[in-house]
Amino acid sequence: MTEPVRNDSAMKKILLLAFVEENGALGKPALEALSGACELAQAFGAALNVGLIGEFAQKAADSIASCGANQILAVQGPEFASARCATDSAAAVALIRAAEADFVLAPQTTRSARCMPGAAFRAKGRIDTRITGLRVDEGTLLIQRWYYRQRMVAELTRSQRPWVVLLEPGVFSPWSGGGGHAEVSIVPVEPVETRTRIAGIEPASAGTQTIRPDADLLFVAGAGWTKKQADGEVHVEEAENLIRNFLDLTHASLGSSKSLVDQSGEGQKVISLLTHMHQVGQTGSTPRHPKGLATCCHGEEPHVVGWRFINERRAVNLDPNCGWARGKADVLYVADAFAVMGKVIELLGKDAGQAAV
Amino acid sequence: MGPDLEKGTENPVDRLNLDVDIACVGFGPAMGGFLTTLAREMEQASGEPHVQSTVLPGMPLQVVCYERADDVNFGVSGLVTEARAIRNTFPDMNPSEIPLAHPVSEERIVYLLDPHGASRRSLGLRIADSAIRGLRWVLPYRRSALELPFIPPFLKKHGGLVMSIGQFMQWVSNQVSSSGMVQIWPGTPVGEPILEGKQVVGVRIADQGVQKDGTPDVGYMPGMDVRARLTVVGDGPVGAVGQRLDEQFGLPEGHHQHDWAVGMKVVVSLPDHCDLVPGTVLHTLGYPEPEIFGFLYVHPERIASLGIFVPSTLASPVRTVYRYLQHWMLHPYLWHHLEGGTLRSWGAKTLQESGRLGEPYLAGDGYARIGEGSGSTNVLTGSGVDEAWMTGVLLAEGVIDLLKKGEPFTQANLEAAYTNRRRKSWVETGSRKAQHARDGFRKGFVTGVLGMAVSGLTRGALNLKTRSAHPREGIPDLNQYYRDRISSEELQRIREECAKNAIPLHDALMTRAGWPEIPLDGKLLISQQDALLLGGKVQAAPGFADHVMFVDPAVCEQCGTRLCIEACSAQAIAPSPSGGTPEFDREKCIHCGACIWNCTQPRPGDRERGNIRFYAGAGGLHSAEN
Amino acid sequence: MESGYHIVVCGSLVPDPLQTLEPDVGPKGPALKNEMVLPSVLDPWAAHALYEAAHLAKEYAGSKVWLVSVGPKQRLQQLMMTVAQKAPFSFVPVDGSASGFCDPFETATALANAIGAIPDLDRSRLLLFGGYASASRDAGVTLQVVGEMLGITEVFLAVDSLSVSENGEISLLERVEGGNYLFSECDCPPLVVGWATGHLPEPPNNPQIGMANMRSIMPALQKAPQVQVGAEGVSFAKVELPQQQRTTRIVKDVPVEQIAGEIVAWIRG
Structure with missing residues (x-):
């Protein structure tokens, strides 16, 4: 292992880079990243700058007027209203250069993930993404990230500057300081040639929205829902109704195991609510929710890596020796999920007013 | 890309043909020996007429090997070997280059x-x-x-x-493939041999894009017919092609x-x-x-x-x-x-x-058999991998001889070039000495050990021979087996309880018969299903038909034993809640083939075989350490 | 006039997702323990990209597909045995590390150099494909940097659908927050597409495709350039397995009503 970098490579100019939402405000991930940037600026005694990209930046800048930034820079205009790599990366690199940043912190969003690697390259820097922790140790910044899809966790630092870091949600509390009037320095960007037009946003599946990143509860349906039950028959429709009712009552976010979403390719009866977007685990997503309830999932490692960032975990499953029992869930209920969820819905339905979480 | 392929892209339900010179089935140690030896000759004699393809003029011999497992390193064997033949092939082999050796x-x-x-x-x-x-x-x-x-x-x-064995086969495949002379294709189960009269003219790859019962589904692609001048069968003791050949041609007189x-x-x-x-x-x-x-x-x-x-x-x-x-x-x-x-x-x-007594016909028109499925295992020394390797080497030497002479792969030519070579080799001498070494075990453990000692110490001159019988014979029913330990009433109760929960009987019966419960520790002592997932990493690719089929449901209905369920290594065969034909779950199967010989019911019209047919299927174990 | 797309798919091997992985931190930095023993597969997202590429190439006559992989030569050779029957492509191997601990910029440099050296590659028809995630490093960075190095700034990430209209305009659906898609239209290539799962099933193994591919794969492997791919400038303080063993309370032989009540209380709590 090589020696950590010495203090002389510590950050002097920190740039918090964020995209302004359509409503002109800064989203929760951006405010979390701002908290992180403030902490780092303090730890290093570095100058903090903020860079904003969006159609209009003033409202967002005003909302963080008291964050202690030396200057708030912005690239704005209608071409920066929506996510598009060519325009976004041009804006980002202009801000990095204008701020002369040696460290850039941005929230990990689909928009930043698309454009920031190219921006880092153009700024002759390097980038680290999906960062789940920042820590200063003896004057050195250590970032925490995962390898092999949440199988192993590492702490590392790097010597290249500028160093761009995309911060996962949930690492810092959102910045909650006061607003005011902020001076915004508009950074000009050469007109960007792009062949891409944004046509809009579409929901992935028609009907009820079932992926809810802000929900308190993740409900994961495993392949057991579509397997033969005790009577030797499959009950996919009943399973789908139970899941749908439960989601309606709790506003939970829906996830699924790989084996269940893959069944659509095998010509089996499937739960129509589920798409590949719902897949949680090794080859799916790793959502963040305070609570997770797994039903009919075996709880093996490739699946459970998708639970890495779920705080409280419970599982309903027929096998007491299954993977969930080996220290992966807080509680494993060994029971028939059809019966349990039916009863849960009945109880939640009795007092629907209180049921929403 | 040939014209057939173009045709296939337009109309994917046509069965396509592929012409090769040598088609090989099963990438195990025997095929390792065969392909290594053949590829070396092709490299050394590159450009000479005998290593030229006749199906693709101007190209070297077209040699393809199909393996049903998802990768070349997913084999299973507890392996200690004298490595006599293997070392002969690789005199400079350095075990430290092969992980786990x-x-x-x-x-x-x-x-x-x-x-x-x-x-x-x-x-x-x-x-x-x-x-x-x-x-x-x-x-x-x-x-x-x-x-x-x-x-x-x-x-x-x-x-x-x-x-x-997994790491060794991976190493071998690297050696063989890097020559560029032969192609090895894992994840490609061969369904059956293609027979024209008594001649094997190639193999048919298993259909893809089918439902569990084999009926075409979305993405249906009928298995391709790979037509070859020579088909080399090394698909092991339960391989689909070997089994079909045995069904077709029977075994030589006195063999079983x-x-x-x-x-x-x-x-x-x-x-x-x-x-x-x-x-x-x-x-x-x-x-x-x-x-x-x-x-x-x-x-x-x-x-x-x-x-x-x-x-x-x-x-x-x-x-x-x-x-x-x-x-x-x-x-x-x-x-x-x-x-x-x-x-x-x-x-x-x-x-x-x-x-040796299980040896099938080693060669016929257009085909030859090597490895464990060809009866090469020495049952006295308990050695199989090295012997299998050697059979592959011997066949390759024979094939090279025939290629050099420009002679076709007829039964007579293959017998002269391969079978005769094998008869003169140490594999044959050893397996002949060993062929009755285990007979005694049919009469019990002590007799078995004595018989083995006699055969071993006299080098096969003296043997304790016993009559061979199909494995189904001698299996008592439950009441008889447990008569001194469990009452028939209790047996019936356990049976009903297990049937209700659709689980095998053995756990409950062993516990009742005095075996202590297993203290599961989540590390080494884990449930059988966890062994599948954690250890075997078992997978089943979609789009293939079930490879375990119960031939005649009526036979299963009246079977009182259902040993297939108890003996299934992966609990992939389970009691049906309705009590009839057991149910098969492909996602758990590790393709060990135990169900074939554990079936206690003769197949209608064929007493040598049970009521389970075992086809070639994709998937199974995903561990490269076995 | 030439028609069709020139589709370059970037992707390499990763450990089979079912394997148990452990880090091994040595003097050269972190690696996987027993890496040589682990079976590997084509990265699942790159595999989707390859299937989409093959599908597109089949639809648009004159198209060609290349698969560019940075990985240890011997492992790439083995990987080809499981991949080459799936779709017709030309293989462009680069003999270097496929470890997840490599820096994406270094992998991108190796890939961009290899793509730059592909003869007859028409950049005006180029679709640069790959996975938007990976089962090894999973930074979601490499593809965009390769694009930058090749001068392509039209980048689409987490794409589930790509369709071409009659006038050649390319429509794309990218996964964005909240289970939504961002719907974009791009006039023409070149562009970079980081695929999510798409909608195509894994194609069946086609022995003819395999044989045709393999004829060029083995010579390509023999000529594969060797590159050093590492993580210069990165210092790992630690790499470890997460220690998140929980004390699991197993509730069994309890009436359904009681379990349901407990779950409801927990959800509301």
């Missing part, structure tokens, strides 16, 4: 006594056990086991290698395939306190049932392969392997080394234990 450093044979009194031991054996216990202060006895003071020469592996075993193994990270050195080879006998043999081989980096063989001569109607494997690991002699260890891998396979 190590020269044999220490050998021991250990007789395990029963610490629980639950195993079925004959009176003679019980007396012997008492004598051993009585003399334990003067005998090399420790932890309920007797270490044999010497190793019979026929069982010695000194100078040999401990290996992982009545003796089988399931070998089940685990690969374990040994605990820190374990002092076994790399290269250690332990063989056990006597426990958990006297008929069950065990092995433990130590690889480098504190990794060991260990497992048991449950033979067809263990006449139990609830013949399980997994639970026996756990009891075997828990035997004080072994647990002393294993306690605190962690399971890394798991797998099982069927072994053809009839050896």
Whole structure:
């Protein structure tokens, strides 16, 4: 292992880079990243700058007027209203250069993930993404990230500057300081040639929205829902109704195991609510929710890596020796999920007013 | 890209043809020997007429090998080998270049006594056990086991290698493929041989894009017909092509395939306190049932392969392997080394234990057979990998001869070039000496051990021969088997309880018969399903038909034993809630083939075979350490 | 006039997702323990990209597909045995590390150099494909940097659908927050597409495709350039397995009503 970098490579100019939402405000991930940037600026005694990209930046800048930034820079205009790599990366690199940043912190969003690697390259820097922790140790910044899809966790630092870091949600509390009037320095960007037009946003599946990143509860349906039950028959429709009712009552976010979403390719009866977007685990997503309830999932490692960032975990499953029992869930209920969820819905339905979480 | 392919892209439901010179089925040690030898000749004689393709003029011989498993390193075998043939092929082989390989450093044979009194031991054996216990202060006895003071020469592996078959085959495939002379395609099960009269003209790949019952589904692609001048069959003891050929041509007079075993193994990270050195080879006998043999081989980096063989001569109607494997690991002699260890891998396979007597016709028009499925295993020395390798080498030498002479691959030519070579080789001499070595086990453990000793020590001159019988014969019904331990009323109750929960009987019956419960520790002692997932990493690709089919449901309906359920290595065959034909779950199957010979019901019209058909299927184990 | 797309798919091997992985931190930095023993597969997201590429190439006559992989030569050779029957492509191997601990910029440099050296590659028809995630490093960075190095700034990430209209305009659906898609239209190539799962099933193994591919794969492997791919400038303070063993309370043989009540209380709590 090589020696950590010495203090002389510590950050002097920190740039918090964020995209302004359509409503002109800064989203929760951006405010979390701002908290992180403030902490780092303090730890290093570095100058903090903020860079904003969006159609209009003033409202967002005003909302963080008291964050202690030396200057708030912005690239704005209608071409920066929506996510598009060519325009976004041009804006980002202009801000990095204008701020002369040696460290850039941005929230990990689909928009930043698309454009920031190219921006880092153009700024002759390097980038680290999906960062789940920042820590200063003896004057050195250590970032925490995962390898092999949440199988192993590492702490590392790097010597290249500028160093761009995309911060996962949930690492810092959102910045909650006061607003005011902020001076915004508009950074000009050469007109960007792009062949891409944004046509809009579409929901992935028609009907009820079932992926809810802000929900308190993740409900994961495993392949057991579509397997033969005790009577030797499959009950996919009943399973789908139970899941749908439960989601309606709790506003939970829906996830699924790989084996269940893959069944659509095998010509089996499937739960129509589920798409590949719902897949949680090794080859799916790793959502963040305070609570997770797994039903009919075996709880093996490739699946459970998708639970890495779920705080409280419970599982309903027929096998007491299954993977969930080996220290992966807080509680494993060994029971028939059809019966349990039916009863849960009945109880939640009795007092629907209180049921929403 | 040929015209057929273009046609295929337009109309994917047509069955396509592919012409090659040599089509090979199954990438195991025998095929390793064959392809290595052939590829070397093709490299060395590059450009010469005999290594030119006749189906693709101007190109070298077109040699393809299809393997049903998802990768070339997903084989299973507890492997200690003298590596005589393998070393002959690779004189400069350095074991340290092959992960998990190590020269044999220490050998021991250990007789395990029963610490629980639950195993079925004959009176003679019980007396012997008492004598051993009585003399334990003067005998090399420790932890309920007797270490044999010497190793019979026929069982010695000194100078040999401990290996992982998966890693070894991966290494071989790298050697062979990098020549660019042959192509190996895992994940491609071969459904059947293509026969024209008595001639094999190639193989048909299994259909893809089909439902579980084989009917076409979305993305249907009928298996391609790979037509070849020579088809080399090395798909093992339960391979689909070998089986179809046996059904078609029968076995030579006096031959039978009545003796089988399931070998089940685990690969374990040994605990820190374990002092076994790399290269250690332990063989056990006597426990958990006297008929069950065990092995433990130590690889480098504190990794060991260990497992048991449950033979067809263990006449139990609830013949399980997994639970026996756990009891075997828990035997004080072994647990002393294993306690605190962690399971890394798991797998099982069927072994053809009839050896030379199970040999099919080795060659016919357009085809030749090599490896375990061709009866090459030496049942006395318990050695199969090296012998299989050698059969592949011998066939390749024969094939090269015929190519040089420009002669076709007819039965007569192949017999002259290959079968005769094999008859003169050490594989034949060894397997002939061994062919009756295990006959005695049909009469019990003590007779079996004596018979083996007689055959071994007289080098096959004297044998304790017994009549061979289909493995289904001699399997008592449950009441008879447990008559001295469990009442018929209780048996009925356990049966009903298990049927209700759609689980096999063996666990409940073994517990009731006095076997202690397994203290699951989540590390090495885990449930059978966890062994599949954690150890075997079992997978089943969608789009293939079920490869285990119950031929005549009516036969299953009236079967009282349903040994297929009990013996299934992966609990992939389970009781049907309706009580009729058992249910098969492809996602659990590890393709060990135990169901074929554990079926107790003769197939209508064919008493030599059971009521289960075992086709070629994709998927199964995904561990490269076995 | 030439028609069709020139589709370059970037992707390499990763450990089979079912394997148990452990880090091994040595003097050269972190690696996977027993890496040589682990079976590997084509990265699942790159595999989707390859299937989409093959599908597109089949639809648009004159198209060609290349698969560019940075990985240890011997492992790439083995990987080809499981991949080459799936779709017709030309293989462009680069002999270097496929470890997840490599820096994406270094992998991108190796890939961009290899793509730059592909003869007859028409950049005006170029679709640069790959996975938007990976089962090894999973930074979601490499593809965009390769694009930058090749001068392509039209980048689409987490794409589930790509369709071409009659006038050649390319429509794409990218996964964005909240289970939504961002719907974009791009006039023409070149562009970079980081695929999510798409909608195509894994194609069946086609022995003819395999044989045709393999004829060029083996010579390509023999000529594969060797590159050093590492993580210069990165210092790992630690790499470890997460220690998140929980004490699991197993509730069994309890009436359904009681379990349901407990779950409801927990959800509301």
